[in-house]
Amino acid sequence: MKYTDDIDDPRRLWLIQALSAGLFASGLGNAHAIGFSIFGNKPSKLPPGQSIYGLSGDVKVNNQDATLATPIKPGDTVQTAKNSEIVFVVNSNAMILRADSKLVIEPPDNSASSLIIAGLRMVTGKLLSVSRNTPMRVNTPTATVGIRGTGFYIEAEPDLTYFCTCYGSTEVQSNKDPASKETINATHHDRPVYIVAEGDAGKKIRNAPFINHTDQELSLIETLVGRKTPFIFSKDAYSGPRRSY
DSSP: OOOSOOOOOHHHHHHHHHHHHHHHHHOGGGGGGOOOTTTTSOOOOOOTTOOEEEEESSEEETTEEOOTTOOOOTTOEEEEOTTOEEEEEETTEEEEEOSSEEEEEEOGGGOTTSSOOOEEEEEEEEEEEEOSSOOEEEEOSSEEEEESSOEEEEEEETTEEEEEEEEEEEEEEESSOTTOEEEEEESSSOOOEEEESSSSTTOOEEEOOOOSOOHHHHHHHHHHTTOOOSSOOOSSOOOSOOOOO
16 A cells, blocks of 8 residues: 555546646536546536446456446446546445455345445455445455445555545444444544554554545546535645645
């Protein structure tokens, strides 16, 4: 995992610069008019029946090559290869799955007949997600997070999870230590954390910096489900709190 908020992916950097220019030149109300030519479309609410806003590189859904026409629903597995990315929507949830990631979208009661997401299982990789009024759980190898309808960013590795509650309320718990549990209420990336596999009882949740995601990307995926972020952008290119520990 890279412990810095520097953006070294040229596709992400281009997108964020384009979003910043559009958002801060004209205000958040014009977000729908911002170009997103890397994926070929401008941000707007996706029409009914369309799951994928954009993809780049090698992306698979249920081990099949994904296209813009591929539906994604609870019960599906989405996987990205190196230098690949997908931006997609399931019901009222919008997500960016970054490169080298594997995500299992879990349906309620092990049934894929519903559009409701019961949980997200991050086998590995990085995910930015937004939802509202849709409680669910997010699992990684080291952590379980209760989501109450929030924006969040997560990075999953075998022995370490990074988790940022971008806004909203979450309950973070270590999978190996019930004593390591914390409720986080955030308005703007207030408390990013690491959840580690090893360490003393009650101390497996630790302070973390703000890394690898931006307010502009949150605005993009909220737009795809017809919403706005609950915070207001400043007029510079600020993308989140800059902090160190």
